[in-house]
Amino acid sequence: MTLVILGCALPQYSNWWPLFVLLFYCLSPIPTLIARRYNDSGSNNSCLESSIFITMGFVVSAFALPIVLARSPDGDPTIQWGACYLVLAGNVVVYLTMLGFFITFDNEDLDYSMW
Structure with a gap:
């Protein structure tokens, strides 16, 4: 999150449009969480596969x-490329953290007593 905020708030960038990626951060785990909650143990995994597809779309x-915000056909981009790079680096960190969370807590029969 620090990289995303730096991409918005640094004086040379000072544009808050990249903060809209927070919407994708909030929406991306929801389909997978819902599908894992209501997934049957049967061989039909179409619900889980559909949720993974929607998550990858986010x-x-x-x-x-x-x-898209950094590229502009008229030559006047909405954000600068430096802000774009900072937001992309922030995306990598956030999504690797989410992936680590899902891998760590994949086994549902474990309790929080392991902490």
Whole structure:
């Protein structure tokens, strides 16, 4: 989050448009969490696969948004490329953290007593 805020708040950038990736951060784990909650143990995993597809759509959109904001056909970009790079680096950190969370807590029969 620090990299995303730096991409918005540094004096040479001073543009808060990249902060819209927070919406993708909030929305991306929701389909997978819902599908894991209501997934049957049967062989039909279409619900889980659909949720992973929707989640990947949110992840790709989070990476595409700063690039689209930095590119402009008329030569006047909405954000500068330095802010774009900072937001992309922040995306990598946030999504690797989410992936680590899902990998760590994948086994549902474990209790919080392991802490």
